[in-house]
Amino acid sequence: MASEIDPVIxxxxxxxxxxxxxxxxxxxxxxxxDTYVFPATASDRRAVKNxxxxxxxxxxxxxxxxxxxxxxxxxxxxxxxx
Numbered sequence: 001m002a003s004e005i006d007p008v009i010x011x012x013x014x015x016x017x018x019x020x021x022x023x024x025x026x027x028x029x030x031x032x033x034d035t036y037v038f039p040a041t042a043s044d045r046r047a048v049k050n051x052x053x054x055x056x057x058x059x060x061x062x063x064x065x066x067x068x069x070x071x072x073x074x075x076x077x078x079x080x081x082x
Contacts, residue, residue: 011063015070017060036055
């Protein structure tokens, strides 16, 4: 299960979402302040797909954008605010 969720965690961190880990849960904290709690040991085979679906509803972009796409987005936001 851990190897299946690793790409999601890496993509979330790249998008500015922080991850807090406890002994039983993982908490995704979005820059907007929204949080999503996910069990550390999911019980079914669709757990990762359900996680991605729930995170997308909160603004997570999946599949993860490439580094080139992230840089372009960051440039657009910094140039529009200055």
